[in-house]
Structure formats: C-alpha cells, structure tokens
Amino acid sequence: MLQQQQYKIILCDYINPKSDSKCQFIQNAAVVLRRKSSNKYVVDSVGKRETVLKKMAGKKSKEVIDRRTMIMLPAFLDLHFHWVQDEVSLMPKNVLMTWLNRYTWPYERKFEKAAFARKAAKLFAQKLLAVGTMGGGCYASIHQASVNWAMKYFVGDFFIGNVLMTVNSPSYITQTAQAAKKLVAGMLKKYKGRYVVTPRFAITTDPATMKDVAAQARHYSAFIQTHISENYQEIEYTKHLYQNQKGFSKAYDSYAKIYDHCNILTPKTILAHAIHVDEEELRLLKKRRVSIAHCPTSNAPIEQKGLGSGVMDFSSLDRLKIPWGLASDIGGGPYLSMFDVMRSFLVQNMQKKEATAIKALYRATLANAKILRIDKKTGNLERGKQANFILIKYPSKSRPQKAEQLLKNILLVKESRRKNFMNIVCESYYQGLNLFSSKQ
Ligand SMILES: [Zn+2]
Structure with a gap:
C-alpha cells in the first residue's frame, strides 16, 4: 500500500x-x-x-x-449479536423457543461446513462496515470455523465466542460436554481475550460445563457472554430444568442465582436481555459487577419484527449503576443497523424523559467501549x-x-x-x- x-x-x-x-x-x-x-x-x-x-x-x-x-x-459497537443468524433475522418471528427451534438452529447447523462459514463471514464483514459497526460482543455457532473466519474478516474490535450447547438442543447441533470444554480451551489459547466464553444460556449448557468454562475464562481474563430472562416461557423452563439438578436446591428459583452458582457472573460478563429480573436478581447482578446488553429491536412486539419479549427497564439499571449498552441481537433483532436499535430504544421509552437520542447514541458507542474495555482507543x-x-x-x-x-x-x-x-x-x-x- x-x-x-x-x-x-x-x-x-x-x-x-x-x-x-x-x-x-x-x-x-x-x-x-x-x-x-x-x-x-x-x-x-x-x-x-x-x-x-x-x-x-x-x-x-x-x-x-x-x-x-x-x-x-x-463507529458503532454492537454489544450483542449472533453473526451466524443473519439469514434468519427477517424470518417470521414467534416466541423465543419456537423461533430457535424452527429457524435459528437449523440455520446455524450450516456452519459445520468451514467453506460455508468462510463465505458467510466475508459477506457479513462487509455488512458490518456498511452499517458502521466496528466492534462488539459476537456469538458464533458451536463450530470452530464460525469463530476463526469471523476473527479473520471482521474489521474492528470484535469479541467472539462459540455458543456452547451440551443439553436440550437438537442432536445436530449438540456437543458433548468434553468437546465444549476442549473447544473453549483451544480457542482461548489461540485468541486469548478476544475469545468470549459463551454458554448459550442455562437451558442448553449443563452446569458442570458452565463451571469449567467460567474457570477457563478467569484464567485468561476473557469475557463471558450469555442470555438471561428474555421471556417467561424461557424462565419457567430454566427453573424447571434446574429444580432437580444436584446442588441447585437453593438456586433453582432464580435465573441469576443459577448463573451465579455456575460462577458465570463476573465483572467481565455481558448478559443479554435481562427483561424479567426482580430486585433481588438485580442486586446480585450489581454485586457481581456484570454488564447488560439491551436489545430493544429484538425484544419488540412481533408486529415490529421482534420476538415480543417485553421492554427492559433501563431506569432500574441506571438506579443501581449497572453498566449497559445497546445491541442488535441479530437475528432476534431484524436489522443490523445500530440506527434502528437506537430508534427502537427511543420509541419504546417515549414516556421517559431520560430516554434521549443523545443517551441512545452514547449507549451504542462509548458505553459499549467501556464495557468492552476498549474506550481508551475507540468508542468516540x-x-x-x-x-x-x-x-x-x-x-x-x-x-x-x-x-x-x-x-x-x-x-x-x-x-x-x-x-x-x-x-x-x-x-x-x-x-x-x-x-x-x-x-x-
Ligand atoms: Zn442473543
């Protein structure tokens, strides 16, 4: 050059x-x-x-x-998105679990082919630049190639991890616990802090694996990302699953406590959604110093192309000074553009005077840079x-x-x-x- x-x-x-x-x-x-x-x-x-x-x-x-x-x-930073769900972002939306089963998981399976993953990553890298997103917290599929190619092609400060799915997932997209732990060990060794330990959520990652990978994340001082309390059906299913898990007799009644029990809640943890969390859970999240990825377009009603999960109460997070930032949650959210995410944030919070456009922009840029600890070099x-x-x-x-x-x-x-x-x-x-x- x-x-x-x-x-x-x-x-x-x-x-x-x-x-x-x-x-x-x-x-x-x-x-x-x-x-x-x-x-x-x-x-x-x-x-x-x-x-x-x-x-x-x-x-x-x-x-x-x-x-x-x-x-x-x-440039924008998108705190939570699944690059391997780009194709399903505009598929008909339904409640979370149905949507995952019907569209998302069958599509993620395609990334088992490294050549498919490579082509898709190259294309997606262009899309990111075209909407002005140059960093963020990113979920790939369970397949190694889906992280490798994203790391190679995406321009900016992307922190990327393989979703871990060891239980309650279709067989074509389930790993053994052993394979999940080995994958994380290898990828952390290769990418260090750029690799994010990513239990998909408490439903699909067994507690022993969560504990193991949480320890690995700590060793490399890597980020951990997962989902929490997106909708009621998911929460009830989670509690039901953990009710009979050994050692969870005191923790099964709260999603946050389940994660805490698996050592998932750390100062380098980014939890997506957190819509239906009670005061006790919020205080626990505060105590563990986690950050929240707020995904208004993904959480929006189905007629607005979201999954109809509800509106996250950002005022509660602000009151407790829990760091949070905006995210597209592609493909739960329909559009990769952070302009669309900022718009939804404003539209959904019209009645709150503190929901300003300046706040939306800050939460799509510098706030996310702080959470990702890259604010000394980017974010504004x-x-x-x-x-x-x-x-x-x-x-x-x-x-x-x-x-x-x-x-x-x-x-x-x-x-x-x-x-x-x-x-x-x-x-x-x-x-x-x-x-x-x-x-x-
Ligand atoms: Zn997500």
Whole structure:
C-alpha cells in the first residue's frame, strides 16, 4: 500500500457522544486525522472549518476530504449479536423457543461446513462496515470455523465466542460436554481475550460445563457472554430444568442465582436481555459487577419484527449503576443497523424523559467501549483515539442547532422506513482508512 499523507482533514459536521447527557456537535467543522503508524490514523483535533484550515495551511503532507453536506459520527459497537443468524433475522418471528427451534438452529447447523462459514463471514464483514459497526460482543455457532473466519474478516474490535450447547438442543447441533470444554480451551489459547466464553444460556449448557468454562475464562481474563430472562416461557423452563439438578436446591428459583452458582457472573460478563429480573436478581447482578446488553429491536412486539419479549427497564439499571449498552441481537433483532436499535430504544421509552437520542447514541458507542474495555482507543472521537467513524447525509433540509434534535430527526422514522437504516451510511472509515462507500 502506498504511504498516505501525514494528515487527513475531513470537512463535515461533527457529532461526538461523551455521556448519557453530553454530546459535542460542531457544524461546519474540520476534523484532523494524524497518521500514527503505517497507514493508521488517529483523531488529532477538531474545530471550526476556517480556523482549522488556517492552522493546517503550512502542513505539506495533507489530504482534504470535502464532505460538507455530511455528518460524522463515531463507529458503532454492537454489544450483542449472533453473526451466524443473519439469514434468519427477517424470518417470521414467534416466541423465543419456537423461533430457535424452527429457524435459528437449523440455520446455524450450516456452519459445520468451514467453506460455508468462510463465505458467510466475508459477506457479513462487509455488512458490518456498511452499517458502521466496528466492534462488539459476537456469538458464533458451536463450530470452530464460525469463530476463526469471523476473527479473520471482521474489521474492528470484535469479541467472539462459540455458543456452547451440551443439553436440550437438537442432536445436530449438540456437543458433548468434553468437546465444549476442549473447544473453549483451544480457542482461548489461540485468541486469548478476544475469545468470549459463551454458554448459550442455562437451558442448553449443563452446569458442570458452565463451571469449567467460567474457570477457563478467569484464567485468561476473557469475557463471558450469555442470555438471561428474555421471556417467561424461557424462565419457567430454566427453573424447571434446574429444580432437580444436584446442588441447585437453593438456586433453582432464580435465573441469576443459577448463573451465579455456575460462577458465570463476573465483572467481565455481558448478559443479554435481562427483561424479567426482580430486585433481588438485580442486586446480585450489581454485586457481581456484570454488564447488560439491551436489545430493544429484538425484544419488540412481533408486529415490529421482534420476538415480543417485553421492554427492559433501563431506569432500574441506571438506579443501581449497572453498566449497559445497546445491541442488535441479530437475528432476534431484524436489522443490523445500530440506527434502528437506537430508534427502537427511543420509541419504546417515549414516556421517559431520560430516554434521549443523545443517551441512545452514547449507549451504542462509548458505553459499549467501556464495557468492552476498549474506550481508551475507540468508542468516540476524542483526540488520540482511532479514527473509526461513519459519514451520513442530513435527513432533511433542516439544520437543527442542537445534537438532540438532529439525532431525533435522523432516528424517528416511520415503522415502514426502518429498513432504510441499512443504507444510511455513506462512508465508513476504520483507523482513518475508507473501507466502505455506498454506491448512491
Ligand atoms: Zn442473543
């Protein structure tokens, strides 16, 4: 690759989320990227166009990229998604267990063929860039190749694990406990902290295996990810299964306690959903310092292409200061775009004044970077961080002065227009390199 210029200066409007309530918004901005090593760029500075251009006038090695009609936002991080479910994301939705049995598991079986997994991973890597997602917590299938190819092709900070399925799953997608433990051991050795220990959920991973892989995760200081309390049928089934398990006499009545008993709840654990959790469970999650992946599009009613699981109460998490972030839960959620996830978060929480568009953006970017412990290098567009960002067009002629209003104009589209979010990104840059441009 040719050595690129020392500086890139992007002329655009600039949005930089900082917290639940703070978001920097500069119109007519110039964002300066500086080459750090080889062809990798970090954010150097940002300011009003004229001021920055004057300051940079003396620099010889620079490229000016004129995107004056566009808005720059940091790249997204998706805290919970199943890359091996892309094909089923728009299949008819039903309650969780029926949907898993009918569509999801038969599809995941296809990844037993490494060539299929490779082709799918290459394609999915392009889709991630096209929606501006450059990192997150990702579930693959039980098959080794589904992690290997994803690790190779996905661009960004992805933490990926094989789902573990040792019990109560169709035979074509069930591993022995021995095979599950061996798989985790080998993959942790190979990928260290990038590999996530991923018991699918308490229904399909037996408790002895959960304990074993939790110990392995601790040894490598790796993340653990799983699902908790998505819907009532699942919760009842879980409790029923653990009622007669040896050693669970005191824990079987609570989903959180079951996981705790298997040492799954740690400061590096990301639990998806947590919709139907009681106060006692919440306090346990708080005590164990776990984080929650909130998946509003996946949890939405069936007529909105979700699994109809309910609305997670983010206010309870905020009250207890439990870290949480937004996630698409592909294929439970219908669209990979984090714009769609942010929209659902707003729509589902209209009555809460603290459910702002700025909060939604923060929870789809920097909050997830903090949970994934990559916030020193990515998550927003602070000076010194990797230049990972997207450019989008203004949604209409109006030019609001406030970030909240602009984000609302972008996000609050009609139900029938949600799929357009898949094409909203004009350009995606990873470490300052343009890796995706839309054709329109
Ligand atoms: Zn999921």
